[in-house]
Amino acid sequence: MICQDSKTLLEVRGLRATVNGIEILKSIDLTVKSGEVHALMGPNGSGKSTFAKVLAGHPAYTVTGGTIRYEGASLLDLAPEARARAGLFLGFQYPIEIPGVANSQFLRLAYNTVQAQRGKDELDPLEFDDFVREKMKLLGMNPDFLDRSVNEGFSGGEKKRNEILQMALLEPRLAILDETDSGLDIDALRVVAEGVNRLATRDNAIVLVTHYQRMLNYIVPDYVHVMGAGRIIKTGGSELALELEARGYDWVGAELKAAAGAAA
């Protein structure tokens, strides 16, 4: 929801980034305030996922220009783990499988790391077990997933639920969900979306990175941004997503080009 007096969580200005020497982000501006839900849409290769990873601090990407301020301080000097502890969360498009590490162990480790950062009590395995089972119930997850290795052998939908479970445990102030809808059937999509909606509050914000409009039927964004060639080329309300669904992405680029031509 858009609130007049809410504070700015994320302020991105002129952000440029490269991977392997190739420039992917070519000047991004974005402001996210608490309470808001933003959808970041765009065709494949437009830079959506790169933007998400740069925000989370993926070491494969080099920021070559611009600024990212999170709660008023620069993010760029912070390691990925420091960003996570500060309340930034990235839901992965392809969650990583880690054979040999029990999911329960991983979840508790992540939870306790963030709890310690916030000066709160860590939970021992028994306490955590009760706590995590409650959270899993809300997401319709089978508790058997606690005993299995992290994401190993999980279906696409199970992996995405496990991501949202992590979000529920870590209670981030800014959650960036990268293609959380991909690989989900319609029932799983509804469950995951309900889980996300339940986690949205006045004090946090969510950026949904998605290729399709369908998840936005369940999680209604306050803003929809369209990315093209490493920039945000159009911003609108939730109705923009419907228009994109109906007309595709090409017209946005054409409109931009026409505007640029008129200006010249």
Added chain:
Amino acid sequence: MTSACVESLLGSRPQAPAAFASPTLGWLGRLRADAVERVGALTVPTTRDEEWRFTDISPLAKMAFHPVRTASRLPAAAVERFYLEEAPTRLVFVDGVYAPGLSRPARDGGVVVASLAGALSAHAPAIEPHLGRHAEFDGNVFAALNTAFLQDGALILVPRDKTVAEPVHLLFVATQKAAASHPRCLVVAQAGSEITLVEDFVSLQDEAYFTNAVTEIALAEGARATHVRVQRDGGQAFHIANCAVTLAGSSRYRSVAVALGASISRYNLNVLQAAEGAECTIDGLALIAEGQLADTHSLIDHAKPHGVSRQLHKCVVGGAAHAVFNGKIMVRPDAQRTDSSQSSRNLLLTGKAHVDTKPQLEIFADDVKCAHGATVGQLDGEEVFYLRSRGLSDAAARNLLTYAFGAEIIERIPVASLRHRLGQTVLERTTATS
């Protein structure tokens, strides 16, 4: 044999124990004599031998070891920490010599877990067809040497259809420097029986010594054995071991072999599927650092139809250590419908760590399913980032992933206390090397 080391060993070959002199045990005398003859004819392998191409054992050949002259008398307190709470039956060997005071043999319900020398006369008919018959020593100088020195060992006999519910623990403790020991183990499981065996090699000292072990396991029709092997010898030790397993029809052999210790170690595991429908699952982990060398050579010999084999071998190599894996799968012309898979996965923790891995498939039947693969690499950057994005520090993420890589094998050990202890060891090692 040219090596001073082995010459010194043979020169001091002890007399066979009195029990071997019985006229009914002529076969045993002949076995030893054959082995002595083979030791004389064979030479210590060098890297010019194909089977030893990656493993230079010249440091072993340069040293002089002697058999244990006076057995160490150890108080229980010195070794108790190695005992397994799940294993009421235990045989302890100190520098290769049976230690009755520390052992708890078993002889009930027809099950025999005892010292070979002590049980020899009573069980000779059960022993003769197997002892020295599975671990061939004709072309293997170390198996020959072990057999030449054969005077005692661990004997495990499991009668037909008997399930031994609790694991049997064989604990080999090294206490003397420059000592050579030749541990010997024979397991004969009759039809339909089941047993879990833990062979555990530990050390109470850090100087050089030489362990040269031979284990023979014979499973009759439908028998099942789980074989856990933990090599945690001292850091200067040399450890050479040969294990030969023969599987009758529909029998099943599972093994988890973990190599943590020794300066140079070599484990040869040969599994023969001698009849239809045999199954084996063979998992291995070498976790080494500094200047260690750990070599595993396995041979799974599918000789008859409908055999199944599964193998996962992992190496975690730190420091300037060197791991070797050679996994041979033989599928003989008779072995139609063989289903075999083998995977070798290797993690290098430093730029100086080194691994040689060689899957070797020799397939002479046409209707078979054989899959194999090998990977060598460092920790996956995406996995590290995933954990860091959840708040774990870079070091914590790397430690956890390294631990997990090894833990996947440790978790297959069916003895909880040992699994837990080795898990701790893996945790300590992976934390230290990162």
